[in-house]
Amino acid sequence: MTGPIKDDAVPSPAALLEAVLLVSSQPVSAAALRTATGLDEAGLEDGLGQLGVKYAPESSGVVLRNVAGGYQLATNPACAAAVERFREEARPTPLSSAANEVLSCALYLGPLTRGAISAVRGVNSDAVVRNLLERGLLAEVGADEESPGSPALLGVTEEFFAAAGAGSRADFPPLDSLVGDEELARVRERLGAAETPATPPAGEAEGL
């Protein structure tokens, strides 16, 4: 099932489209699909037509939906009972130490941008942030208008406080009780550097 994939084989339009649709939980617009896949108008229509057959609600457990100005893969409502049972049974995977670190940044230093989180932690944290957004523990709460591209500001959510059994920020010990002044100054320095766009998030390769 995981047999070798021929690198020289050019994927069909339908294949390109369904791969992109699998990695997006949100509907994807026709324009975004074309940009990602490099398909022209005709290729897009052709591919979507084929996917309409492959993911037809009459036979498939995964269906292609055209909603909210975009396309999306979703489960067939006819399979809802199985999906619900799976959701009940599946225990949420515990958070990694990386996820806890990102959450502690957002809790104590937030709201802050992805770049600032990466700078404080010394490693690129984009994947961890995406996971926490998907779990609803982090949310975009605004934008940093001062920085080029106005990157999103991330903060912890109500869901986060509920999961931690806390009412609010006040239920956590203050930052200066956790680390010394000197260390805090260093953290602030890294945060400051992150706000200067010239500095890329440090240490992508970190020791590897």
Next chain:
Amino acid sequence: MTGPIKDDAVPSPAALLEAVLLVSSQPVSAAALRTATGLDEAGLEDGLGQLGVKYAPESSGVVLRNVAGGYQLATNPACAAAVERFREEARPTPLSSAANEVLSCALYLGPLTRGAISAVRGVNSDAVVRNLLERGLLAEVGADEESPGSPALLGVTEEFFAAAGAGSRADFPPLDSLVGDEELARVRERLGAAETPATPPAGEAEGL
């Protein structure tokens, strides 16, 4: 495309399975699939067989993988470029040889402590271990209670097996098959382990 779904139609085994697989980012074990879908052994096999055809790597942008002790829908690597363009993410950089060595220690000799890994490799490996924890390829799976301070024991994760496209440890070549007897004899000879004190071992410089 989003035509009416007949509620009275019973979805096929394949449809139930693919609906469940769509809503999991992790591989799902056969047992969990059966619990969620209510399928029996034969239904599961039948359904997975059909999905193997529907999601064949030769033609589909989404493929069915059997990895890390479970089943998973994932994008076809042949479509990786489109996925990466869509996500605006670069493909994760390959691991350094140091990182692969640490994983090899954990896979073959683990679970073991950071100290034990460093001892095998002859260099401090803490930074590399941290990065692998970050990437979710290593995890703390217990503690070595015998040692002072009960240092954490590290092992490879399900995510590691998934990333390596492996079902389990058994998919990796056994450690003892990796180095031939002849080669081992040469190592011993070079080190003078075969007790030849009068003559210096040949080609010492190259062996360093």
Next chain:
Amino acid sequence: MIGESGRALEGFTVELDVYSGPYEWLLALILRDELEIFEVPLRELVSIYLDSKPEGDLNTLERDTDFAGSAAALVLLKSRTLAPAPDEEGGETGEEPVSPEQLAERLTAYLKVQRGAEAIRGRLEANRGFYASAHALRPRPGRLRLDREKLLRAARSTFSRLTDPPVEHLGPITVTLQELAALIRSSLARGPISYEDLVRDMDRLNAAVAFAAALSLVHEGRLALHQPEPLGPLTLRPA
């Protein structure tokens, strides 16, 4: 010059406070822990090697490369000994001398781990490019439990982490001494060239290797180095 045995460094002997005799024997003694690596003055060893090079010998590159390789290994060994890896018990390290048997066992174990790493690298490489479904369901509200102790531990370690020193400049050596020697030779065909011009586009490591290659060519009598004042500009001229 390579002896009949095929070992480039066969004829090289050294005279140090702690040892006098063939260089190869010195390496063997160090490896077998019969000579303490701390006691071997590596700088002096390099000087002895450079002084030992026969005048006008045209074929020393292989010998130089071998020496550079073994000297680098000695530096590595010394630095590892200076900062010993904690042993399995986390207790005292390397008190008793290691027998050749033990050393062989350790090296064998490491060799296997290294091969295992190769197998892992191959598998990871072959499986890059699979991306998982992004349609995973969010856990039901309230199902997720966050360990506050773990969170605070994470906060402490994140905020007190020392910044790693930048290592970008330590790129891998991508050219060999031979390649650089060839580069120097072809550059010299057009006349004298300054060392600064030669290494302008090189990183620090490559520049250092280029300098070693230049020294080697001087010893071979292929070029002359001209430096009118100490630490001043350095010019390479055809000999």
